[in-house]
Amino acid sequence: MTFDFALAWTSLPALLNGAWMTVLITVSVMAVGAVLGFGMCLVRMSRNRALAAIGAAYVAVFRGAPSIVLLYLVYAGLPQLSIVRDTPLWLLFASPLFCAILGLGLNHSAYVVEILRGGLSAVPAGPVEAALALGLPPRIVFVKVRLPMAVRYGLKAYQNEVLIFLKSTVAVGAVTIADLTGAANEIFAMTYDPFTPLVTAGAMYWLLTNGLRLGFEALDRRLNRHLAATVPDRRPATVRRSRPGLSLFRQPLVRRLPAKPAARETH
Amino acid sequence: MGLLAYGADGYGDELLDGALVTVQLAVFSYLLAAILGTLMAVLTLKPHGLRWMIGRVYASVATGIPSLLVIFLLYYGGTEIVHALLAPFGVEERPAIPPMAAAVAALTFVYTPYLADLLRSALQNVPKGQLEAAEVLSVPRRQIWLKVLLPQALRIAYPGFVNIWVVLLKDTALVSLAGLTDLIAAAKVASGSTREPFLFYGVVVVFFILFSAATIRLANRQSRRLDRGVRASEA
Amino acid sequence: MGPALPIPTPTPAPQGAGTRLRTRAAIELRDLRKRYGEQEVLRGVTLTVERGEKIVLCGPSGSGKSTLIRCINGLERHDGGTIAVNGVTLEADGRGVQDVRREVGMVFQHFNLFPHMTVLENCTFAPRQALGLSAAAAAERAMHHLARVRIADQAGKFPAQLSGGQQQRVAIARALCMDPRIMLFDEPTSALDPEMVAEVLQVMEELAAQGMTMLCVTHEMGFARHVADRCVFLDGGEIVEQAGAERFFVAPESDRLKRFLRQMLH
Known part of the structure; x- marks a missing residue:
């Protein structure tokens, strides 16, 4: 059980290649999740009962299913449909990378729906009414008042979700993509040294998650600078930051619960 | 639907065996993590000193890397790790580590700090008066912990604990990549040979949704019992 | 008293869904009704507010006074009766609401400032978005009104500060920046610590002195005596009594108002 620095050095390019794939997938999934999540959140919160039910089903299925299963479904399942097989869509679904981003994106977007919905419903009526009373059109009130406040409320939960799904990108190995974990595995298969590649890969993951976390915390400080004063935090207790500030050994928290106890969440 | 039948023609028995592996894995890992997490919470209660620092480093590592990586590490390197741990005591053993043990150990390693953190902040939220009241009644220290502080902290941490359970349950899905024949692996084999991915992966999705829903229901019923004697707050 | 400022000259209301009536009243309510499920909150309120008139609306909690003024700018939809603001009718289905809101400014009990915007942004937001003012013009207008309420030096701060x-x-x-011709106040001092009530009342009194049409829900009797042309007592969703401030407080007629005033003094 030794760490082989020479091996770590020579395998660095391969691991960095894998890390690049992990980053690429993470960023793409965040983009897909933001777009799909925002759209489906509007569907989920629609006054139309049928639409809202579709939104709820979307969340239940894509949040309840482990992401690896969604990957298999997209990669192995969708090409069986003739609409995919017999049209140019086939070109997209033949790409494991596309399938991975779509599969993880569906899972991630379902969490985004719930985070955004939680944020939107946490926005107090007061500022929204004030904006309406000023004669602003409802669309502007939503975009400029309700949404910015909701984003601030949801930022912490979103951070937790992104950190968790970054770690869940290891599932892309299931559809033959060589990400950081895949690269480490390959080096193990060649050298029969499990420790050096896996520990090096672990260090890279640690840097990625913590870098992302520090980025989120900087964003949080920027967006919430209006609360930086000494005035007590009046936001609802559920969205208050538990321990503000920058500390390297703070652990990312956990995703919200699916299904019913939506009001109960950690921090 | 005959494909889901039990026996040689269907994949019902394979799927059921796989589901059993998934459930066992989740339950064992969670129970171990809960026990070790409680221990860790109590040991790292004061936010300073060596124990706390070690706890923070461990938590940072465990929560900063994917659990699959830890599973691989323990699966491929477990024999060597056990050997290295036993060698100082003069035991020269190189036991083979079964995949199930590696997976349970890895998930326990990853989820212990999550549960510890929940319980620690819950312990810090138990009113100080509770400890003082028990002390002035000269209740023994062990009893204060077991009968006064931990039960109250558990009630506070309960929703978070349920939360982690669901996250862990879904995280077990990755073990198929390390060669364990869990529900996912069974579904993969079945869909590969029958070319019915929707059917089999659909079954998996339904299993995960229903199983987490059922356990959450159970947990909520339990939480109402824990809430006995507590006045509901305004929210 | 602060500097006297010209009252914005009335311009014709924009033609929209609302219909323009021939009337001189600033606000005209006829038989206004509102219910929440089973409970009838407003049971036929008829009230006319003339231009430039200052009216104080009071009554016990749950009497419907907040609902009444929230109906006037369409934050609540009324179920019956008519509302006309500067001749623009507000329909029960919400037609005309944007036109009415341009005429009417509102001040809330809990301020309802936009927490993520600075003081200046709070004031320039609506003029820029709803009136299409340039950033510079909106800022100039905002600074003018912030100076009017003597808080121009805090323009760069956030509300929480x-x-x-x-x-x-x-x-x-913020409300004045939209050049409203009528101001509604919904218990503007009720959420304030006692030592801060005076500074807000003073600003309101100055506004009144400059000729603004005002409809205020408030229990500040000193303010009512100084400023109100008329006091209206609302109880159980109907107007029980209305009179000039002096007579209202000194010689109330109905028992309900007498009882209410007695409780107020305690």
Whole structure:
């Protein structure tokens, strides 16, 4: 059980290649999740009962299913449909990378729906009414008042979700993509040294998650600078930051619960 | 639907065996993590000193890397790790580590700090008066912990604990990549040979949704019992 | 008293869904009705507010006074009767609401400033978005009104950095930036610490002195005596009594008002 620095050095390019794939997938999934999540959140919160039910089903299925299963479904399942097989869509679904981003994106977007919905419903009526009373059109009130406040409320939960799904990108190995974990595995298969590649890969993951976390915390400080004063935090207790500030050994928290106890969440 | 039948023609028995592996894995890992997490919470209660620092480093590592990586590490390197741990005591053993043990150990390693953190902040939220009241009644220290502080902290941490359970349950899905024949692996084999991915992966999705829903229901019923004697707050 | 400022000259209301009536009243309510499920909150309120008139609306909690003024700018939809603001009718289905809101400014009990915007942004937001003013023009207008409520020096701060009284004065300035011809106040001092009430009331009194049409829900009797042309007592969703301030407080007629005033003094 030794760490082989020479091996770590020579395998660095391969691991960095894998890390690049992990980053690429993470960023793409965040983009897909933001777009799909925002759209489906509007569907989920629609006054139309049928639409809202579709939104709820979307969340239940894509949040309840482990992401690896969604990957298999997209990669192995969708090409069986003739609409995919017999049209140019086939070109997209033949790409494991596309399938991975779509599969993880569906899972991630379902969490985004719930985070955004939680944020939107946490926005107090007061500022929204004030904006309406000023004669602003409802669309502007939503975009400029309700949404910015909701984003601030949801930022912490979103951070937790992104950190968790970054770690869940290891599932892309299931559809033959060589990400950081895949690269480490390959080096193990060649050298029969499990420790050096896996520990090096672990260090890279640690840097990625913590870098992302520090980025989120900087964003949080920027967006919430209006609360930086000494005035007590009046936001609802559920969205208050538990321990503000920058500390390297703070652990990312956990995703919200699916299904019913939506009001109960950690921090 | 005959494909889901039990026996040689269907994949019902394979799927059921796989589901059993998934459930066992989740339950064992969670129970171990809960026990070790409680221990860790109590040991790292004061936010300073060596124990706390070690706890923070461990938590940072465990929560900063994917659990699959830890599973691989323990699966491929477990024999060597056990050997290295036993060698100082003069035991020269190189036991083979079964995949199930590696997976349970890895998930326990990853989820212990999550549960510890929940319980620690819950312990810090138990009113100080509770400890003082028990002390002035000269209740023994062990009893204060077991009968006064931990039960109250558990009630506070309960929703978070349920939360982690669901996250862990879904995280077990990755073990198929390390060669364990869990529900996912069974579904993969079945869909590969029958070319019915929707059917089999659909079954998996339904299993995960229903199983987490059922356990959450159970947990909520339990939480109402824990809430006995507590006045509901305004929210 | 602050500097006297010209009252914005009335311009014809924009033609929209609302219909323009021939009337001189600023607000005209006829038989206004509103119910929440089973409960009837307003049971036929008829009230006319003339241009430039200052009216104080009071009554026990749950009497419907907040609902009444929230109906006037369409934050609540009324179920029956008619509402006309500067001749623009507000339909029960919400037609005309944007036109009415351009005419009417509102100040809330809990200020309701936009927490993520600075004081200045709070004031320039609506003029820029709803009136299409340029950033510079909106800022100039905002600074003018912030100076009017004596808080121009805080323009760069966020609401959370201000005291309650300061926040409420910003809220008044924010409403004034839309050049409303009528101001509604919904218990503007009820959420304030006692030492901050005076600074807000003073701004309101100055506004009154400059000729603004005002409809205020408030229990500040000193303010009512100084400023109100008429006091209206609402109880159980109907107007029980209305009179000039002096007679209202000194010689109330109905028993309900007498009882209410007795409780107020305690």
